[in-house]
Amino acid sequence: MLRILSNCHSWRTVLLLLVLNFFSLGLWSQTENFTQTIKGVVLDQASEEPVIAANILVLNVEPLLGTATDFDGTFRLEGVPVGRHSIRISCLGYEDAYIYELEVGSGKEVVLTLKLTESLVVMDEVVVKADRLNGTPNNEMASVSSRSFSVEQTKRYAAAVNDPARMALSFAGVNTNDDGGNEIVIRGNSPRGLLWRMEGVEIPTPNHFSDQGASGGGISALSVNMLANSDFLVSAFPAEYGNAMSGVFDLKLRTGNNEKREYAFQAGVLGLDISGEGPLGEKGGASYLGNYRYSTLGVLGQLGILDLGGEESIFQDASFKIQLPTTKGGYWSVWGLGGLSNSTFRDSLEQYDYHSDRGVIGINNRRYLAKNDYLETIISYAVDQVTxxxxxxxxxFSGAEEFTTRALRVSMLYNRKLNARSTFRMGAIGSRLSYSFAEWEEANRPRVTLINEEGATANFQAYAQIKHRVGTTLHLNAGLHTSYLGIGEQMAIEPRVGMRWNLRPGHVLSAGAGLHSRRDPLPVYFAQVPTGADTYSQPNKELALPKALHGVLGYEWRFHPQWRLQTEVYYQDLYDVAIASPNAQGDYAGAASALNFDSGYVTDSLFADGTGRNFGLETTIEKFFTNGWYALATISIYESRYTGRDGIERNTRYAGGYVGNMLIGKEWPVGKNKTNLLGANIRTNVAGGNRYTPIDLEASRIAGYTIRDNSRAWENQVAYYLRSDVRISYRKNRAKTSSIISLDIQNVSNRENIYSLYYSASSEKVVAETQLGLIPVLNYRLEF
Incomplete structure (x- = not known):
């Protein structure tokens, strides 16, 4: 859809804009000693009860700054100099926690939600403490193949452009096969296996220009103005996560400032963005937080950065969260996310009009039943529509499709901290999934209806899990997830187990195993297969849920407080995978498998007789952001295989073989009083090229279009993928505002990586379809 114009004009335009903006911000100007407020709440990790008398200490200032939490666990620390700071959170009876290199700007107060883990008491009340470490997932039930990520990482990492999915490309085992979208391939799995959650409940894919059944799209609809620190899991998920086979993004929305009104304005080549937050009412702690963005990709075309070929693409999104604490009714929140995207093109030979719209709204209530337990109830309603x-x-040829899915969900979670050693959690989710699917096409023949279905079905999920600390060094967790889908009355029972064993200080052995399933996109179940002149059948209604058995063994070595080395080896056994009918004929049917689908809807008759397997080794070396710099290097070597109807085991479409990433960044305090920040980082990604099915050149010349040799499905591979991205940013702090200007240069070398090969009728030869080249993304942000 988008093609780069890497000419001198666009380069000079971008560089000129960058220089002018840097000087307009007064890069080297003298500054005053600006300060800001850090405030928030400290909670018990297991029970989420307030922690009283916890100490919060800013480590790298003279004189030292510190405070303690009140009876409700809240704290307020004023007069903190702007810049980067490390903070220690400690309390008698709890393990210490640290926040390193927290960014404090003059435009916005810093609001934190901090959690401490209770220490185990042994040997006559001697408390054994261990620090809560960088990268530890927020979900304490996660023991392996999981990590937390911060909002700042999605802003700071080169080419992330405020998108969690693109940020995750820097992590081990994660790759993409298409620069034009943000779908991610995790450990060789199809992108369809990814689950998106927000505020504890499943949501539609939060991306613009997304197809039915896809987990990604062209551009994220998420705003970093709204997100809090969240979790990313890639294997052996805890029992509370259902309907996921390859990975989970567990997103959290932050709470707005309940004491002061603050705003942010952002402008760049991807659009205009405005957000606001502040208190609701004079007292009581209620707050609001909201964000709106409008964008047209035509701006990139007008700047000479992208050649849109006459296509018009527009998108907009909005999100909000209202927090309402009450005395007797617990904590209430109302939240939502919506996105609209449209792409159109018209000339005398070709016309299309594509809309991809989705939204979700939710109401959460958390009530503390006793000192160590709480009940959380969530009601959400989501709509996902593609036309x-x-x-x-x-x-x-002419055709049209309209797919609409609606989901009404009620979720209940009960959490109880049994004691310092054990935490128990259970829950249930009931979903009413309503749908309306229609598609037709015609081409030199009467109109053919491919699907025409309207109705509703039910989906029920229930789970229970427990975490137990055998001692100060061994943590165990176990759980069970069950799911039931009304279509075909399909049920799955999924046990999960995990373990973390601190062999000695700095050395951790982890392991996890679990069974996971994910329902196919709903239109797949209602595909119509003709059985006569005016009759058809729907054989996919009985399709079983595809399943994956995950096993992971990991080792982590914290050889320095600022460094870690982590290695994981994994094996995934996939079965009940949708493949072609036993009656299907031809090489394509024999090699077809849902493991190679990137989006959801197919019109074929499918049977859950296929299998697959993924296995590999991953290593990560990470330098956490301390002393002004950070680094991340990963290498993943893996195999991804599947077996279709013909019984032949082949490479999947996503079997690249290897992925390597290197990210390194540095930040310098500048200005007279070192209160401004200049940052730069570079990320390089190398991976095995995309797989493709060989082209039968002679047959293609006779037909006039691409004919592939499906007996050799996904046998060939294009050249290796190589891309480097650079990000430069500058924060200027003033008395009451902060200005941030950034430039992300994606694919800085302008290498034209190959996406796939196809037959060109005009040249009568096989040619390469290349991916996006250099894309500069300039952005300005004002916080006040």
């Missing part, structure tokens, strides 16, 4: 109208004069 597409197409006309191609050359083939006399």
């Amino acid at each position: 597409d109208e197409e006309f191609y004069a050359e083939d006399n």
Whole structure:
């Protein structure tokens, strides 16, 4: 859809804008000693009860700054100099926790939600403490293949462009096969296996220009103005996560400032963005937080950065969260996310009009039943709609589709901290999934209806899990997840186990195993297969849930407080995978498998007889952000295999073989009083090239279009993928505002990585379809 124009004009334009903005901000100007407020709440990790008398200490200032939490666990620390600071949170009877290199700007107060883990008491009340470490997931039930990520990482990492999915490309085992979208391939799995959650409940994919059944899209609809620190899991998930096979993004929305009104304005080549937050009412701690963005990709075309070929693409999104604490009714929050995207093109030979819209709204209530337990209830309603109208004069083809899915969900979670050693959690989720699917096409023949279905079904999930600390060094967790889908009355029972063993200080052995399933996109179940002139069947209604058995063994070595080395080896056994019918004929049917689908809807008759397996080794070396710099290097070597109807085991579409990443960044305090921040980082990614099915050149010349040799499905591989991205940013702090200007140069070398190969009828030869080249993304942000 988008093609780069890497000419001198666009380069000079971008560099000129960058220089002018840097000087307009007064890069080297003298500054005053600006300060800001850090405030928030400290909670018990297991029970989420307030922690009283916890000490919060800013480590790298003279004189030292510190405070303690009140009876409600809240704290307020004023007069903190702007810049980067490390903070220690400690309390008698709890393990210490640290926040390193927290960014404090003059435009916004810093609001934190901090959690401490209770220490185990042994040997006549001697408390054994261990620090809560960088990268530890927020979900204490997660023991392996999981990590937390911060909002700042999604802003700071080169080419992330405020998108969690693109940020995750820097992590081990994560790759993408298409620069034009943000779908991610995790350990060789199809992107369809990824689950998105927000505020504790499943949501539609939060991306613009996303197809039915896809987990990604062209551009994220998420705003970093709204997100809090969240979790990313890639294998052997805890029992509370259902309907996921390859990975989970467990997103949290932050709470707005309940004492002061604050705003942020952002402008860049991807659009205009505005957010606001502040207190609701004069007292009581209620707050609001909201964000709106409008963008047209035509701006990139006008700047000479992208050639849109006459296509018009527009998107907008909005999100909000209202927090309402009450005396007797617990904590209430109302939140939502919505996105609209549209792409159109019209000329005499080709016309299309594509809409991809989705939204979700939720109400959460958390009530503390006793000192160490709480009940959380969530009611959410989500809509996911894709419409597409197409006309191609050359083939006399016209067609249209409209897929709409609605989900009403009620979720209840009960959490109890049994004691310092054990935490128990259980829950249930009931979903009413309503749908309306229609698609037709015609091309030199009468109109054919591919799907025409409307109705509703139910999906029920329940889970229970427990975490137990055998001693100060061994943590165990176990759980069970069950799910039931009304279509075909399909049920799955999924046990999960995990373990973390601190062999000695700095050395951790971890392991996890679990069974996981994910329902196919709903249109798949209602595909119509003709059985006569005016009759059809729907064989996919009985399709079983695809399943994956995960096993992971990991080792982590914290050889320095600021460094870690982590290695994981994993094996995934996939079964009940949708493949072609036993009656299907031809090489394509014999090699077809849902493990190679990137989006959801297919019109074929499918049977859950396929299998697959993924296995590999991953290593990560990470330097946490301390002393002004950070680094991350990963290498993943893996295999991804599947077996279709013909019984032949082949490489999957996503079997690149290896992925390597290197990210390194540095930040310098500048200005007279070192209160401004200049940052730069570079990320390089190398990976095995995309797989493709070989082209039968002679057959393609006779037919006039691409004919592939499906007996050799996904046998070939394009050249290796190589890309480097650079980010430069500068924060200027003033008395009451902060200004941030950034430039992300994606694919800085302008290497034209190959996406796939196809037959060109005009040249009568096989040619390469290349991915995006250099894309500079300039952005300005004002906080006040």
